Amino acid sequence: MGTSEASADRWSRLHVPFPPEGETIGGGASVGGAVGHAAWIAADRGPVQRRGRSALRRARRGGRAVAKFVWSGRAARGPTRGEADVPTDRILTLDLGGSGLKAGLFAPDGTLQATASVPMAFDEPREGISEQDPAVWWAGARQALSEIAAAAGPDFDRVSGIAICGFTRTQVLLDAEGCVVRPAIGFRDARAGAEVAAALARPEFAAHPAARPFNVFHPLARLLWVAAHEPEVWSKVAWVVEPKDHLNFRLTGRVASDAVSQHWMAMATAGGSDSLAALAGIRPPALPPLFAPHAIVGRVRPSDDPVMARLAGVPVFCGANDSWAAAAGLGALAPGRAYGISGSSEVFGLIADHAAEAEGLLTLPWGDGLWQIGGPGLNGANALAWIVDRLDRSDLPFEAKLAGLLAGPRHAAPLLFLPYLVGERTPFWDGDLRAAFLGLGAGHGPADLVRAVMEGVAFHARLVLERAEAAVGRRASEVRLGGGGAASSVWNQIRADGIGREIVAMPQRQTGLAGCFAVAQVGLGLAPDLAAAIDGAGLAFERFRPDPAAARRADRLHAIFRESQGFVADVSRRLAAIDRDPSASG
Template structure:
C-alpha cells in the first residue's frame, strides 16, 4: 500500500491525513489553528512558529494513532492559506509576525501605489490592501528596520516546507500576484518601481516538483521521515479544486470554508473587473477569494446564542423553522470584501426586518446573501470567458449542508456537485504527492482516478423567478449602502465624529423612571 502525508493549513484549523493510492483517508488528525491577533487598526497577525507547532502536533497525533501507516509514508505535500506573508531574514528566521489574509493596514499605502505606479501595467489596478506588494510597501514605511533585514518572502505552506527541508521555495500559483507585479511592462516592473528588491522572491517550483527531502535533526515524529520527498504543492484553493476534480476547462468551483472562494476554469487568460486571473499551470482560473463564508454562519449562531454546539446541527435546526413570506436581504460584508470589490470598508446589513421575522429568516438570509455574492462572481467570470460553466464543484465544510447546496444551485442557476471527499484540500495535496512520485502521468489523470462524486443538486426552475427578483434587490441594496458603509467606517476611525461612541457608552448613566 502506498501512503502519503497530506496537510492542509486552513484559516482556522490544521488538518493532516495519511492517504492511500485510491484516494482513501486511512487516518486523519485535525487541530484548531492559532488565533490571529487582530485589532481595530486592521492588524491581523500570526507568529509563523505557531504553524510549525501545529504541523508537529498534527503529525505526532497521526504517528501515535497509526504508527505503521506513518512509517510507510512515501512523500509529503502541504497546501495552505494564501494572501498571507511570512517575512524571513538572511538566516531564515521570521523577522516579525506574518500578516494574514484579513490584514487591512496597507489600504492607504495601496492607494498611494496605484496613484504613482505605471497605470498601464496589468497589475496596477489590482493593488489593494490585500496585495503582497502593498504589504511590502507598508512594511518599508512603517517598520523600516525589519524591511532592511528582509531576505525572503514566503507563504505559510512554504515556511513549513522550509522548516522540513531547509530550502526556501514557492510556486507560481501562490506567488501569482507578486510575480505579475515583478514582470516587466514596457521595460518597467512594479516591484522595482515600489522599491522592493526582487531578491526577496524565493525559487519557483511547479506544485508537483520536489522542494527537497525531510532533513535530519528535526523533532519527532519527523525523524521517521528523513529523506522522504516534500513536494511544493500550492495554496489551499488550488489544492481543493484539484481534490474536487474541478481542475478542468469549463468547470466552476466553490470552496466554502472559513471564507469562500469561487471561480471558473478556462483555457485562456480572460479578465473581468474585480476578479483575479491566475495561471493554474496549463489552465487559468477567473475568480478569487471572498471575506465571507462559513464564518458568517458562525457569526450568526453566536449572535443568536447558539454557538456552543456543532455548527452544522445548529444551522440545520434554524433552517427547519418557519419562514415568513417576506424574505430578508443580507449583505454579507462583515469584514470588508475581497473579490469582486476589494474594499475593506464595505459592511454588512440586514434589510427588510419586521416584527414577525425569526431565527429561520435570519439563517436563510445569510445563506442566500452569500449565494448572491457567488452569483455575481460567477456571472462576471462567465461573461469574460464567453461561456456558461457546466457545473459548480462545491467543497469545504458548508458542502455538507444540502439546503445551502440547493440554494446555491437555485440562485446561480447551475448544477452544484458535491464530491465524496469531505476534505478536498487534503485529497488535492495527496494527488500532488502521488503525481510527483510518478504514480500518475498528470494531475488530470490523478483527478480522474481519485475523485468521486457524492451528490448532485440541479437548479429548481420553480424557484428561478423568486430568486431572480431577490438577486435584483440584492444588487440594488449593495449599490445604495456601499457609500454609507464607507462613510460609517471613516467616521468611526480615530479622530472621526463617531470615534467616541463606544467610550461614552461604557460610561453612560442609566436613568430609572418610576
C-alpha cells in the same frame, strides 16, 4: 497588447512553463532583497533523472542582485525511501487553513487512512489587523503529524511523499537564514490603505499593467507598509514566501515556492527598474525559486524528534495555495467547470482554457494551459457562524443549533443579506464594505435571518460567477463545491437555487488534502495528471439541481442584491470615515 495578453506575456517571460506530462520543471527569478543572497535548489533530487542543467547566473543590475535558477528532469517514479522490506506507498498531506491545520495519510487507492486537525486563530487586535506567528503553524504541523503517526502505526513508515497546501495572500518574511522576522500578515489584513493610496496617486504606477488590481490585499502593499512602519524589520528581510513554503522550509531546509501562488509577487517584481515595485520606490525581497506544484523541492531532514525522524529522506513536493489545491481535489481543473471552496471565507472561480479579464476578478495561470477567473472572498461560513451563534447562545454543537434555527417558522416576505461582515475581496476589494439586511420586517424570525445569510453567500458567489462567464464567453457546466460548507445539504440546495447551476458537492471536508494527494500522485509518477489522480481515488460527490420555482424567485432576488451593492458600499465608506475620525464634522 491588452491586460490579459500582457499578463500572459509577463508570465511566459518570467516563469519556466508548467511541465509536460510526467515531467517536473522548476525555475524562478529572484530580484533584489536586503542581501545579495539566493535560496538553493534541492541538491538531493533522489531519483530525478536530469535531462537539463542546473544554472545559477548572477549579475548586478541597478545595484540589485539577480539570480536565476532553472532545472528540469523526470518526476520521481515510485518510492524513493525505506528499506527493501518496507514498501513506501502512503502519501502524507497537510492543509494549512485560516481556522486550523488538517493532516491526512492516504492509502494508494485514495482512502484517507488517518486524519488529524489542529485549530488555530489569527491575532486580530483591532479592525483591519490580522497576523499569525508562523511558529504556530509548525507547532500545529508537528502535533498533527504525531497524531497521524499514532493512528497509522507501522504504515507511517510507508510514506513515499509529502505535499502541503495553505492559505495565500499572507506574507511570511524571512531573513537570509530563513528565520521569521515578524508575524505573518494575514489574508484579512487591510492596514496598508495609506500606502495603496499613495502608490496609486503616482500616474506611472497606476498605469502599470501589474497595478490592476492593486489594493490592501496585494503582497506589494503589505511590503510597502512594513518598509514604512517597521524599517528595522524591513532591513532584515531577504525572502517573502507563502505559508506552506515556510512549512516546506522547516521540513527540508530549502526556500522555494510555486508559480501559482507567487503570481502577484512575481508580476510586481518583473521588469527591473520598470517593475511595479520599483515604481513604488521599494526594493523587494528576493523571490524564491518557483516550481510546479508537483515538483520536488527537497527531502525531509534528519531530526531528533522521533516522529520527524521516521520521515527523514521522504520527498516533499512544492504544493500550492489552498484554493488551487482544493480545486484540484474537487476535480474542477477542466475548462468550463466552476469551483467553490466554502470555508470560513469562500473562494469562487471559473476554469477556462484561455485568459479573460473581468472587473474585480483575478485572472491567474493555473498550469497545463488552464486559467482561473475568480478569486478569494472574505465571507462564507464565518457569516453563518456569526448569525447562528448570536441567535442561539446554547452549548449545543453548531450543527444542532443550525438545524434548530432552520426548523423555525418562516415569513413569506423576502429578506436579503449582503454578507460583508469584514469587508470583501473579490470582486470589490474594499476593506470598508460592511454587511446589511434589506427588507427586514417585524414578521421575520430566526429562520428567515439564517436562510437570508446562507442565500446571501450564494448570491455573492453568483455575482462572481456571472462576471467570469461573461468574460470567458461560456456558461459553467457545473459548480464543483468543497470545504466545510459543502457538508450542509440544505445550504447546497440553497446554492443550487440561488446560483442557478448544478452543484456537485464533496461533502467531506478534506478537499485540500485530496488536492495534495493528487499533487503527490503526479509527482511520484503514479498518475498522468491531476484529474486522473482524483478520478481514480473514488471520492464521493453529491449532486444538487436547481428547483425551477425556487430558481425563478432567486433570479428576482439576485437582481435586487446586485443593484443594492453601490448603495451599501457608499454607506459603508461613510460609516468607516466616522469610525476612523469620530470627531470630524460633516
